[in-house]
Amino acid sequence: MRKHLLSVDDLSTDDVATLFATAAEMHDVQRRQVKKLPALRGRTIINLFFEDSTRTRSSFEIAGKWLSADTINIAAKGSSASKGESLRDTVRTIAAMGVDALVVRHPASGAALQVSQWVDAAVVNAGDGTHEHPTQALLDAYTLQRRLGGLEGRHVVIVGDLTHSRVFRSNVKCLGKLGAEVTVVAPPTLMPSGVAAWSADAGFATSYDLDAVLPTADAVMMLRVQRERMSGAFFPSAREYTVGYGLTRDRLGVLGPDVPICHPGPMNRGLEIAADAADAAQSAVLDQVSAGVAVRMSILYHLLAGED
Amino acid sequence: MSAPPTEAAEPAEPAVPEGRVVLDTGDIARALTRIAHEILERNKGAGDLVLLGIPSRGVPLARRIAERIQDVEGVAVPVGALDITMYRDDLRRHPARSPQPTEVPPGGVDGKTVVLVDDVLYSGRTVRAALDAMNDLGRPDVVRLAVLVDRGHRELPIRADHVGKNLPSARTERVMVRLADTDDVEGVWIE
Numbered sequence: 270m271r272k273h274l275l276s277v278d279d280l281s282t283d284d285v286a287t288l289f290a291t292a293a294e295m296h297d298v299q300r301r302q303v304k305k306l307p308a309l310r311g312r313t314i315i316n317l318f319f320e321d322s323t324r325t326r327s328s329f330e331i332a333g334k335w336l337s338a339d340t341i342n343i344a345a346k347g348s349s350a351s352k353g354e355s356l357r358d359t360v361r362t363i364a365a366m367g368v369d370a371l372v373v374r375h376p377a378s379g380a381a382l383q384v385s386q387w388v389d390a391a392v393v394n395a396g397d398g399t400h401e402h403p404t405q406a407l408l409d410a411y412t413l414q415r416r417l418g419g420l421e422g423r424h425v426v427i428v429g430d431l432t433h434s435r436v437f438r439s440n441v442k443c444l445g446k447l448g449a450e451v452t453v454v455a456p457p458t459l460m461p462s463g464v465a466a467w468s469a470d471a472g473f474a475t476s477y478d479l480d481a482v483l484p485t486a487d488a489v490m491m492l493r494v495q496r497e498r499m500s501g502a503f504f505p506s507a508r509e510y511t512v513g514y515g516l517t518r519d520r521l522g523v524l525g526p527d528v529p530i531c532h533p534g535p536m537n538r539g540l541e542i543a544a545d546a547a548d549a550a551q552s553a554v555l556d557q558v559s560a561g562v563a564v565r566m567s568i569l570y571h572l573l574a575g576e577d
Numbered sequence: 578m579s580a581p582p583t584e585a586a587e588p589a590e591p592a593v594p595e596g597r598v599v600l601d602t603g604d605i606a607r608a609l610t611r612i613a614h615e616i617l618e619r620n621k622g623a624g625d626l627v628l629l630g631i632p633s634r635g636v637p638l639a640r641r642i643a644e645r646i647q648d649v650e651g652v653a654v655p656v657g658a659l660d661i662t663m664y665r666d667d668l669r670r671h672p673a674r675s676p677q678p679t680e681v682p683p684g685g686v687d688g689k690t691v692v693l694v695d696d697v698l699y700s701g702r703t704v705r706a707a708l709d710a711m712n713d714l715g716r717p718d719v720v721r722l723a724v725l726v727d728r729g730h731r732e733l734p735i736r737a738d739h740v741g742k743n744l745p746s747a748r749t750e751r752v753m754v755r756l757a758d759t760d761d762v763e764g765v766w767i768e
Contacts (some may be wrong), residue, residue: 272674287675292661294676303713307665336663570663575673 270571273385273392277442278400284444289411292560292567296334308574309338312369317360317384318395319365319375324534324558325395325405329372332565335510338369338573355386356380364388369573373397378435391572399433406439408564410447412557413488416529417491421448426482429492429541431455431464431501436533437492441473452486454479456514458503479514483523490497490531491542493518507540516546529553592761594753596768600742603762605725605756608741609638609731612723613645615739619721620690621711627686627717629659631707632677637758638725640729655682659693659714664706681714691717694740697722698753701735726765728752 270287271279280288298304300320314333318326326342335338343363345351350359360371372392378398385392396402423428425444431437431453441497444451451473453464460475461467468475476482483489494510504510511517516530521543524530530552538544547554600608620626623646630639636658643656662668667670693707704722711720723739728746742765746752750767757763 291675294678297679301714305713306663307709308668341757571673574663574668575671576669 272572273381274393274403274492274572275381275385275392275394276401277406277439277446279403282446285407285410288407288564288567288571291565291570292411292451293297293320295335295558295566295570296563298566299559300421301357304335305337306335308570309333309336309339310369312338312573313367314338314340314370314372314569314573315363315368316340316342316372316395317340317363317374319350319356319373319380320396322374322395322560325374326556329393329395329565329569331337331562332569335562336566336569338569356383360384360387364390369484370569381539393568393572396435398435399438401439402533403434403439403443404561404565405436406443406465407568408557408561409436409440409490409531409533411564412531412553412560413444413449413529414447415560416553416556417487420444422450423487424485425452425488425490426452426454426479426486427490427492428454428479428495428516430459431492432459432461432503434492440490441471445472446575452476452482454457454514456480456504456510469556479520480523483520486524486528488529488531489516489524491546492542493533493535494537509539515540516542518543518545521546521549524551526551529556531557532559588646594755594766594768595676596751596753596766598764599744599752599767600726600765602757602763605741607767608725609641610645612647612739612741613642616642616692616721616723617646617650618740620633623650623654625689625718626654627682627684627689627691628654628656629686629691629693629707629711630656631693631703632658632660634754634756634759635693635695638696639692639757640758642692642694642723655684657682659707659710661703661706662695663712666702679710679714680688685715686711686717689717690721692723694723695723696756697752698722698727698735698737698740699730699752701731701733704735705733725754726752 270284316329330340370388372393372395373384374395378400380397381394441451454476532554628639630636639656643654646654658680660677662674662677721738724737725741726744727740728744753766755762
């Protein structure tokens with residue numbers, strides 16, 4: 270495994286298998302009364318978040334704490350960044366305190382890579398702009414692998430705001446690595462430009478018609494409509510988006526009862542996912558959250574536990 | 578197309594160790610039978626016993642001891658696995674190792690007599706880690722240690738309660754245990 274986790278590209282297929290095997294053990298630890306393991310005792314992990322986050326940040330914090338690392342959260346609001354300090358100065362200041370890992374979320378694509386070039390600590394990308402979110406892709410794939418018993422040859426449908434989605438970018442790479450057949454579905458305005466060449470190269474399919482794709486889905490992943498990243502009008506109305514691309518009650522009926530429904534959260538209920546689908550027995554949303562802790566424990570363990 | 582099993586990933590250790598055989602299959606079987614009897618004698622029966630093997634080769638050894646206890650007492654003693662990877666004191670000296678499964682039997686360990694089972698007792702550091710790992714799982718009444726081979730050179734104040742074979746060795750020598758459950762061959766070698 271490399272020193273940093275900036276992109277799914279940093280991981281070989283074997284690395285992913287190793288991370289998942291360790292995550293499965295971590296998952297068992299979550300059910301114990303004493304959830305702490307001593308593996309990262311004396312290590313310091315800083316969560317540096319320049320964007321709002323609930324689950325990713327708390328998931329990394331819990332993961333670090335259960336491995337006995339000292340975990341500190343820094344949010345951009347209330348930090349020196351809001352006083353005008355540059356990212357480089359903020360990061361180098363924190364690194365100078367002697368931290369072993371930086372978990373970075375930033376609205377600029379490539380921020381985590383930049384940070385990794387400025388510090389000696391291991392850097393984990395917890396989302397950089399519209400580029401990548403590798404730990405989310407790993408926990409999604411881990412959840413689906415456990416639900417489906419394996420991903421080889423399984424048809425995973427990813428639906429939603431692809432243009433702004435780092436989750437989708439990391440997921441097509443990760444799911445592809447594990448042998449899944451991926452189809453991505455979006456309205457034409459939210460399909461990334463140049464997707465034709467990209468999908469041919471990376472080996473995934475694209476579609477504008479959700480109803481045509483759903484019947485063959487072994488798993489469905491709904492993406493959040495990211496209003497905060499949208500500068501223009503990408504669809505006429507929320508209602509129109511739901512009719513064309515939402516996982517509505519009617520579409521839920523088309524899916525088999527064992528087809529897992531994933532959503533990276535936070536969900537816009539009634540927009541991209543109906544409450545019936547979000548709360549259905551086949552919904553994997555809460556599984557994803559608990560898997561998130563296990564997978565992040567595994568990542569932190571493999572990045573930090575061994576010799577430097 | 579997957580490769581035939583014989584051409585699978587190269588084993589990290591030689592399939593058949595070199596050196597002198599100190600225990601063969603029959604010796605191992607007899608040693609485990611004696612250990613099973615010793616455990617029962619010490620515990621005055623199979624009541625509240627739990628056997629926890631330390632991966633990887635302690636687990637099949639624990640299972641074999643449980644089979645022998647079943648033969649003698651007619652009681653199925655709970656068997657589990659206790660991984661110690663996350664509790665090692667030398668994690669920082671090697672690339673990160675992947676943890677092995679920990680399986681705690683349904684009854685747990687609280688109030689039980691837990692017998693830890695491992696293949697070789699050497700520095701005692703594995704057992705130290707196992708005691709720490711046990712501490713996070715619960716509070717047994719008694720913890721005992723059974724090993725197939727005790728080769729000496731302890732670095733911590735730890736001793737085994739049940740020993741298959743005391744094997745005086747030099748630090749430069751290597752002791753290798755192979756079991757039919759995990760390997761192609763079975764026996765204990767010293768080199």
